[in-house]
Amino acid sequence: MGDSRAQTNRQYGEHLSRHQNLSAETEMCEDLVSLIRAELLQNADAQTQESAQRFFREPVRLYGVRTPVVREIARRHFRSIRHLEKTEIFELCEALLKTDYNEDAIVAFDWSYALRRSYAPRDFQVFERWVASYINNWVKCDTFCSRSLGTFVEMYPAYIQNLKGWATSENRWVRRAAAVTMVPSARRGRFLGEMLEIVDLLLGDPEDIVQKGCGWLLKEASRCHQQEVFSYIMSRKGEMARIVLRYAIEKMPHDMRRMAMER
Incomplete structure (x- = not known):
């Protein structure tokens, strides 16, 4: 007892x-x-x-x-x-x-x-919830995705596959996040193929805030992969919104910009 x-x-x-x-x-x-x-x-x-x-x-x-x-x-x-x-x-x-x-x-x-x-792989669940629940303007999106989340996917690139799923979300900020999260990798010339797959999924997006995210991503990728990004633009410019195009070619030489803008 x-x-x-x-x-x-x-x-x-x-x-x-x-x-x-x-x-x-x-x-x-x-x-x-x-x-x-x-x-x-x-x-x-x-x-x-x-x-x-x-x-x-x-x-x-x-x-x-x-x-x-x-x-x-x-x-x-x-x-x-x-x-x-x-x-x-x-x-x-x-x-x-x-x-x-x-x-x-x-x-x-x-x-x-x-x-x-x-950062550890299990943190992705937290970050994904933050994106879906709390990001509702471009400042929040870019502050988080171009730093914390972008660093995370560089450390754990298997999660880039999850970003492809985000690209088809009904939430425009989640779709923008799919592009902006890849910006740090693009600046360092990493994961070009995966990045272009995400852009492909977003090219027809009806929201200009998403299109601007795609353009920004392509611009950053062009720093290390200018010819590859230019070739991609030329192959897609018929379906690419002008705002994406203008952002994407911003850092390219004059001749490339002229060719890209020709209808």
Whole structure:
């Protein structure tokens, strides 16, 4: 009887300890998010908010803080959490993303990028959820995909196959993410064949924000593979939107640009 009671008491103590730890972690998360949001609001101004809004066609939630200031706030607060487990930091990132403010998202995505040396394959599930759930404008898309997610697929290129699936998503931001995620690889001349397969899937996309992503990707790929990208453009220009074409040839010599633009 005594042993059974002692075991019950021990189990209750362990349960209470876990509950207290979970409560403490939740409280810390809420406190830090509130602190960062308060600091962002202190640095906000209406003029910055108004001028930033002009870069978006859709209404976007903005405090009105200049990006260098946001990034300095992100760096400073990351020093206070860098000792935490990666999963705990990802939870903080997600809490920031849930506010839907651009500046909070920049902080979250800067933190996720700061963890890049510890990326593991299982992180893709987290990143994919963020793209589907929280990315709703081009700043969020490009900040996350051209850094954190782009680095991830360079480290684990098997996941490029997943990006091909994104290219057929009903969500235009997921489709743009499929292209923009390949930008870091394109800059370094990697995965050209896979990249062109993704562009092929997106060429007929009805959204110009997706088309611009394709054009950007082709432009970056042309830095290392100019002739290959030019040949691709010439073989596809009949089905390629002009906006894709203009972005794609931006860094090419004049003669190539002229030939590409000829109807």
